[in-house]
Each structure stands twice: as structure tokens, then as C-alpha cells.
Amino acid sequence: MGFDFSAMLDEDTKRKVGDEETVVDAVYAGSEMSLETVKPKFRDLVTGVDIMVARANGLVVDSDGGLKDATALGVDAKRIAKLIEAKRKEVIGPHSEFVSSVNNFCSGFTERLVLNARKTNPSSIEGVLKAKISTYQAKVELERRKREEEARRVAAELQDKLDAEAAEANRKAEEEARQKAVAEAQARGAGALETASLIQDAVAEAQANAIEAPSVPNPVFPQASGPVRAENGGSAYSAKNWVCTIVDPSLVPREYCAPVQKLLNDAVKQGVRVIPGCEIKEETSVRFRR
Numbered sequence: 001m002g003f004d005f006s007a008m009l010d011e012d013t014k015r016k017v018g019d020e021e022t023v024v025d026a027v028y029a030g031s032e033m034s035l036e037t038v039k040p041k042f043r044d045l046v047t048g049v050d051i052m053v054a055r056a057n058g059l060v061v062d063s064d065g066g067l068k069d070a071t072a073l074g075v076d077a078k079r080i081a082k083l084i085e086a087k088r089k090e091v092i093g094p095h096s097e098f099v100s101s102v103n104n105f106c107s108g109f110t111e112r113l114v115l116n117a118r119k120t121n122p123s124s125i126e127g128v129l130k131a132k133i134s135t136y137q138a139k140v141e142l143e144r145r146k147r148e149e150e151a152r153r154v155a156a157e158l159q160d161k162l163d164a165e166a167a168e169a170n171r172k173a174e175e176e177a178r179q180k181a182v183a184e185a186q187a188r189g190a191g192a193l194e195t196a197s198l199i200q201d202a203v204a205e206a207q208a209n210a211i212e213a214p215s216v217p218n219p220v221f222p223q224a225s226g227p228v229r230a231e232n233g234g235s236a237y238s239a240k241n242w243v244c245t246i247v248d249p250s251l252v253p254r255e256y257c258a259p260v261q262k263l264l265n266d267a268v269k270q271g272v273r274v275i276p277g278c279e280i281k282e283e284t285s286v287r288f289r290r
Contacts, residue, residue, distance in 0.1 A: 038091055041087060041091060042084065042087055045080055045083050045084050045087060046084065049080070052073065052076065052077060052080075055073060056070075056073055056077070059073065071288070074286075074288040075288045075289070075290045077288075078288045078290070079290060111124060112124055112125065113125050113126065114126040115127050115130075133236060137224070137238060140224060141223065141224075144221050144223065144224075145221075147221055148219060148220065148221040151219035151221070152218065152219055155216045155217070155218065155219055156216075158216050159213070159215070159216040162213035162214060162216070163213045165213065166210075166211050166212060166213035167213075169211055170206070170207075170210040170211060173206045173209070173210070174203050174206045174207065176206075177202035177203055177205065177206040178199050178202060178203055180202060181195075181198040181199040181201070181202035181203075182195065182198075182199065184198060185198050185199075259277075259278075264278060268280055
């Protein structure tokens with residue numbers, strides 16, 4: 001059911017306007033929705049409020065007579081407040097219905113277009129596309145990690161092979177140096193001590209000149225970065241945020257928990273009189289009734 005804008009126009013204006021668009025323009029062009037037009041409707045109710053406030057502030061309750069005056073003034077204040085609230089609803093009623101209708105109409109589309117604040121509409125366009133984009137990006141990242149892991153495995157195997165070849169070459173070099181030292185000692189007719197010294201020097205020299213296997217660089221496959229830009233000028237990008245989800249409330253540390261006042265009040269109403277960390281006492285409140 002749509003809002004009847006024509007109901008806000010006088011008869012003369014209704015006769016002058018025709019289609020619905022002209023009616024809407026006429027409504028907003030007039031003063032019906034002006035606060036200054038609305039104020040006179042509340043004049044009889046609010047005229048004496050300032051005087052009542054002054055009376056309440058100046059009233060001294062130190063006798064039965066003062067107690068009756070305070071009661072009468074409090075009852076009048078509550079009665080006038082109810083009348084003002086009723087008039088407020090009367091004045092904004094048609095507009096509230098219109099605003100509610102527009103909000104409902106628009107939300108019917110926005111709920112299908114984008115995620116709401118609580119993200120309770122995952123079937124919206126934004127929700128569906130974000131899920132698909134996240135799934136694709138996760139797949140791309142998984143494939144990147146697989147390629148990187150495989151490349152690192154190959155690099156590690158190559159490094160082991162180069163290390164083994166270098167170690168073998170150094171072993172052969174030391175063995176060759178040892179044999180040359182033995183041959184030289186024999187040629188000199190050296191004794192055992194001199195032969196051992198020649199061998200030790202030859203091996204030390206071979207070790208000093210040992211070759212080192214080249215280091216194979218650790219392969220890195222960079223992650224996809226930067227926003228995805230669309231032809232319409234829009235873009236999408238990924239943002240990482242740490243989030244906390246409660247899986248077992250009983251294990252959450254006390255410092256991260258806050259008392260719920262409503263639950264405490266309900267417990268007291270049901271008769272609970274002792275709650276650790278709380279003060280429970282009976283209070284007397286004044287209530288006006290007419």
C-alpha cells in the first residue's frame with residue numbers, strides 16, 4: 001500500500017495538480033512538513049512547561065501540603081508528557097508510514113545487492129561474489145604454495161648434489177696430496193716422522209684450497225598483490241584481519257567477560273539475593289498515577 005501524498009494537500013491545491021509526480025512536488029513545496037507549521041499544534045500543551053519546571057525546582061516538600069503539591073505537579077507533568085507523545089505520533093504518523101514504506105522498499109533491493117551490517121544475507125550479490133572471489137584466491141594461493149614447495153624441493157636436491165660433488169672433489173684432492181707427499185718422502189729417503197710431517201702439510205694445504213659448493217638460491221613465488229581493477233573503474237582487494245570466534249564460552253578468561261545487567265536484574269526479580277561482586281538492596285521509587 002503506497003503513501004497517499006494528496007491527503008496532505010488542501011482541496012484547491014488538489015484541483016490544480018494532476019499526476020502523482022506533481023502531487024509529490026506540491027507536498028514538498030508546501031509547508032506541511034515544516035517544523036514551524038507543526039509547532040502550533042503543540043502550543044496548548046507546551047505553553048506552561050517552563051512554569052511547571054520552575055515550580056518543580058522551587059517546590060519545597062517539608063509537609064503534607066507540600067507532599068500533595070508535589071504529587072499533583074508530578075501527575076500533571078506525566079499527563080502532559082503523554083499528551084505530547086500522542087500528538088507527536090499523530091503528527092508524524094503519516095510520514096512515519098511513508099518513511100517505513102520507502103525504507104522497506106529500498107531494503108528489499110539493498111539486501112539483495114550488498115551485505116548488511118550483521119552479514120545475515122550471504123545470498124546478496126556482494127556476499128555471493130565475495131565468496132567466489134575468496135574461493136578463487138584461495139585456489140590460486142594453494143597452487144602458488146604447491147609450486148613454491150616443489151621448487152624448494154628441487155632446489156634442496158640440487159644443493160645436496162652440489163655439496164656431495166664438492167665433498168668428493170675435496171676428498172680426492174686430499175688423497176692425491178697425501179700420495180704425492182708419500183712419494184716425495186720416499187724419494188728423499190725420509191724417515192717416519194718426516195714422512196708424517198710431509199703428509200700432514202700436504203693435507204692441510206689441500207684442505208685450505210678446498211672448493212665450496214655454490215649455494216642454490218631459495219625459490220620464492222610472490223603472492224598476488226594489489227587490487228583487481230574492473231573496466232567500470234571499480235576494484236577489489238584483499239584485506240587481512242585477525243578475528244576472534246568463541247567456541248567454548250566456559251573457557252574464556254574472566255577479564256574478557258562483562259556482566260549482563262539484564263540477566264542480573266532478572267535474577268534479582270526471581271528472588272536471588274546474593275551475587276558475588278554485586279550489591280543487592282531494596283530501593284523505594286516514587287510513581288505518579290492518575
